Amino acid sequence: MATDPLRVLVTGAAEKEPVTVLITGAAGQIGYALVPMIARGAMLGPDQPIILHMLDIEPAAEALKGVKMELIDAAFPLLKGVVATTDVVEACKGVNVAVMVGGFPRKEGMERKDVMSKNVSIYKAQASALEQHAAPDCKVLVVANPANTNALILKEFAPSIPEKNITCLTRLDHNRALGQISERLNVHVGDVKNVIIWGNHSSTQYPDVNHATVTTNGSQKPVRELVADDKWLNSEFITTVQQRGAAIIKARKLSSALSAASSACDHIRDWVLGTPKGTWVSMGVYSDGSYGIQPGLIYSFPVTCEKGEWKIVQGLKIDQFSREKMDNTAQELIEEKSLAYSCLN
Numbered sequence: 001m002a003t004d005p006l007r008v009l010v011t012g013a014a015e016k017e018p019v020t021v022l023i024t025g026a027a028g029q030i031g032y033a034l035v036p037m038i039a040r041g042a043m044l045g046p047d048q049p050i051i052l053h054m055l056d057i058e059p060a061a062e063a064l065k066g067v068k069m070e071l072i073d074a075a076f077p078l079l080k081g082v083v084a085t086t087d088v089v090e091a092c093k094g095v096n097v098a099v100m101v102g103g104f105p106r107k108e109g110m111e112r113k114d115v116m117s118k119n120v121s122i123y124k125a126q127a128s129a130l131e132q133h134a135a136p137d138c139k140v141l142v143v144a145n146p147a148n149t150n151a152l153i154l155k156e157f158a159p160s161i162p163e164k165n166i167t168c169l170t171r172l173d174h175n176r177a178l179g180q181i182s183e184r185l186n187v188h189v190g191d192v193k194n195v196i197i198w199g200n201h202s203s204t205q206y207p208d209v210n211h212a213t214v215t216t217n218g219s220q221k222p223v224r225e226l227v228a229d230d231k232w233l234n235s236e237f238i239t240t241v242q243q244r245g246a247a248i249i250k251a252r253k254l255s256s257a258l259s260a261a262s263s264a265c266d267h268i269r270d271w272v273l274g275t276p277k278g279t280w281v282s283m284g285v286y287s288d289g290s291y292g293i294q295p296g297l298i299y300s301f302p303v304t305c306e307k308g309e310w311k312i313v314q315g316l317k318i319d320q321f322s323r324e325k326m327d328n329t330a331q332e333l334i335e336e337k338s339l340a341y342s343c344l345n
């Protein structure tokens, strides 16, 4: 017999132990959108109590205090505790899930290397704090740019955190690709699935629809067949997804925040609670050499998740067009990796 969720609510099932979630950069715009989503259960489920640890830096300490005040004022039933701090050790203590949003943004006149250098030192320090103070099976999601390379640095400097626990966000790009197909075909976004984002969370990423489908009248049809316009799929669709972040900045004069926060919730939710049967999602994960991608990069792959573990989807056919684009974005990650290492010296 199916469980009646209302009955469970009314009778009050045994409450779960709280999960401690760290958000770095919590006083920033993604942080502000993300904390209420987590506190409402969008990340770990509607019956999962949460303790939030929010970290930011000294100049943002007052704003962070304000976010904590608002969390108290919102009286979220799932929220069992809030720590707002500028102390990285206090922030990392006992953390089960770490969402790394804090970072140094590029400013006018700064070279790519200057930004990389700042972020490398932030991620190196935070890696050590996580390694020493977080729960041993802590799951880490890096959102801050350059997301793949920040995640790689974090992995390098937290060697006792299993490498499979360190990931970066490309789910926003994945969701953007679903959104573009849904708009083009005038179907609901929930009926589109199995797009893939390969590679870097940057404009070299490769949004691939070759295995994507749309469910119509109970049956699944390939996106390519329904769109029936390879020229659009191989050019405008790809550049629209690659450049969506820049388009949002142009429109809002600020970078995407609500969609980034929502996608971060999707990423962790699917990782922890599992992907639906027959559906994969995109996650930036440590490459094991699948699809000929050099091991030792954090690269976005199609993955399925079960029991808190992700697995790269294997055996997908890759044509010449895709191969070139997958290698091109891998090459950019190799260059970012060597730039990051040069900043460490």
Ligand SMILES: NC(=O)C1=CN([C@@H]2O[C@H](COP(=O)(O)OP(=O)(O)OC[C@H]3O[C@@H](n4cnc5c(N)ncnc54)[C@H](O)[C@@H]3O)[C@@H](O)[C@H]2O)C=CC1
Pocket: 024, 025, 026, 027, 028, 029, 030, 031, 055, 056, 057, 060, 101, 102, 103, 104, 105, 122, 142, 143, 144, 145, 146, 147, 169, 170, 172, 173, 201, 255, 256, 257, 260
């Ligand atoms: N992977 C993805 O899909 C996306 C990534 N991003 C990236 O996410 C990051 C955050 O974006 P926003 O929230 O819009 O930026 P923001 O500038 O509004 O917030 C960043 C926050 O990080 C804090 N911060 C800086 N250094 C820190 C440190 N060492 N420890 C803790 N906190 C620190 C800042 O004080 C600030 O409050 C940026 O790097 C942005 O490029 C943004 C959108 C999508």
Ligand SMILES: O=C([O-])CC(=O)C(=O)O
Pocket: 145, 172, 244, 245, 246, 248, 255, 256
């Ligand atoms: O483009 C940016 O700076 C922000 C970002 O990563 C995105 O929106 O995908």
